[in-house]
Amino acid sequence: MNLIKSSKIFFIVSAIVILAGIATILVAGLNQDIDFAGGTAMHVRIGKQFDNNEINAIVTDAIGIAPSSISSFEAKIRVRSKGLIFNR
Structure with a gap:
């Protein structure tokens, strides 16, 4: 050819x-991820499996705002939020 x-x-x-x-x-x-849009991603390995609603309540209580998304797999979770506002 x-x-x-x-x-x-x-x-x-x-x-x-x-x-x-x-x-x-x-x-x-x-679709801008946290790298470009700003925010925080937390990857946490926990000892047992939680329901996403429980994780949402715990994170909201800890950081002061509801997370944007929660992904969980077995004993690992990934929480994304727009920004962190600590109560402590």
Whole structure:
């Protein structure tokens, strides 16, 4: 296959992929994580498994605001919040 003769095809395919990516960003937007939006992520290994509602209540009591998200797997939890405001 002669790459020079096929350069128009490669250019068109590249343009379509780039335009599709730009359109997706414009329509769906960017999902900014804590790295760019600010906030705090805590990864905690605990001895037993808790319900997410219990974790939510404990964290809200400890930091003063409700966490943005809670992920738990076995005896590990990940808590994300907009920012920390300690009561102590």
